[in-house]
Amino acid sequence: MENIAPQLYTLLVFMVIGSIVAVETKNLLSAVISVSAVGFALSVAFLFMGAPDIAITQLVVEVLVLIILIRGTILLDNTAVETHRDTLAVVASLIFFGLLLGFGAMIFGSKGFPEFGEPLMRVSRVYVQTGLPATYAANIVTSVILDFRAYDTLGEATVLFTSVLGALALLRKDGKVKGEEVATA
Amino acid sequence: MTVYFLCAVLLMIGLYCLVAKKNIVKKIIGIVIMEYAVNLYLITIGYKKGGVAPIIDKTTNAELLERFVDPLPQALVLTSIVIGLGVLALMVSMVIRLYEKHGTFDMSQISKLRG
Numbered sequence: 001m002e003n004i005a006p007q008l009y010t011l012l013v014f015m016v017i018g019s020i021v022a023v024e025t026k027n028l029l030s031a032v033i034s035v036s037a038v039g040f041a042l043s044v045a046f047l048f049m050g051a052p053d054i055a056i057t058q059l060v061v062e063v064l065v066l067i068i069l070i071r072g073t074i075l076l077d078n079t080a081v082e083t084h085r086d087t088l089a090v091v092a093s094l095i096f097f098g099l100l101l102g103f104g105a106m107i108f109g110s111k112g113f114p115e116f117g118e119p120l121m122r123v124s125r126v127y128v129q130t131g132l133p134a135t136y137a138a139n140i141v142t143s144v145i146l147d148f149r150a151y152d153t154l155g156e157a158t159v160l161f162t163s164v165l166g167a168l169a170l171l172r173k174d175g176k177v178k179g180e181e182v183a184t185a
Numbered sequence: 186m187t188v189y190f191l192c193a194v195l196l197m198i199g200l201y202c203l204v205a206k207k208n209i210v211k212k213i214i215g216i217v218i219m220e221y222a223v224n225l226y227l228i229t230i231g232y233k234k235g236g237v238a239p240i241i242d243k244t245t246n247a248e249l250l251e252r253f254v255d256p257l258p259q260a261l262v263l264t265s266i267v268i269g270l271g272v273l274a275l276m277v278s279m280v281i282r283l284y285e286k287h288g289t290f291d292m293s294q295i296s297k298l299r300g
Contacts, residue, residue, distance in 0.1 A: 005188075012191040015225075019195060019218045023202040028210050028290075035214050042221050049228055050238045050254040057263055058224075061270045065217065068270075072277040073210055089205040096204065097197050104193055108186065116188050117234035119255045124231075128253050132241050140239035140253065144260035156264040163271035170278040 004048045011045045028073045036066040053141050188229050195222035207292045209280050213273070220269045224262050231255030 015038045022034035039062035046055040107113060114120055121128075127144055137143035145153050199222060202215030236254035280290070287295050 019198045049232045050236045093201045093204040124255045124257045138241045140256040160271045163275045167274045167278040
């Protein structure tokens with residue numbers, strides 16, 4: 001796979017169109033399905049860019065995202081979207097667009113920024129060269145996650161654990177009211 | 186360079202959805218789209234022309250080792266995707282509780298009903 005640009009552009013345009021549909025459609029269920037289609041296209045794009053681990057993870061996570069979002073929308077009766085425009089919000093987002101474009105042009109226009117297809121690899125060269133002898137992992141990505149950058153992974157696992165704990169605390173049905181005795185069966 | 190620009194377009198669509206839409210589920214969808222854009226951008230930075238996946242097997246020699254794509258963004262994005270799932274679960278559980286309390290997804294009505 002020497003030149004992946006046509007496939008990548010096709011996928012990206014598909015993703016942009018899919019996200020516009022997800023943003024502008026009137027039914028919440030259609031919006032959820034559209035954003036899920038964007039996620040699956042993203043998974044295929046990862047596969048084209050030589051990242052099979054990310055592609056597999058994205059696929060699994062995308063299915064779960066679809067399930068969670070549908071649980072959030074479909075069981076509730078009121079899934080239509082009322083339309084009313086908020087001028088202030090539209091103006092604010094336009095200002096954000098301008099700022100993002102301006103700073104993006106500044107960054108991408110500067111000299112030190114690498115072109116697409118020519119990464120810096122200043123740190124990663126060491127990982128690629130010493131990955132197999134130092135960690136005995138054939139997959140360099142795994143050796144980076146679980147060995148070279150294990151502390152980062154630990155921190156990220158903490159974030160994941162905390163968010164899941166928060167979701168469980170919000171969703172549980174029975175709780176103790178303050179000042180009330182716990183019934184012991 | 187066009188790839189980076191399309192990633193920025195995707196990010197802006199998500200940002201617009203987050204800022205301008207009233208529906209909370211639409212806001213969550215905006216956050217999810219922004220997350221996709223950022224993950225895609227990071228992987229795109231690490232792509233090397235004619236690159237192969239950074240997995241070593243018996244046929245790998247020094248010449249093939251030079252063609253590996255950047256493994257560092259891949260490793261960090263891998264955990265970022267899973268964290269995105271956890272945060273999404275948290276947001277959706279908040280939305281479910283808000284809907285049970287107020288009976289609507291509309292942000293302006295929810296903030297009106299205070300007290």
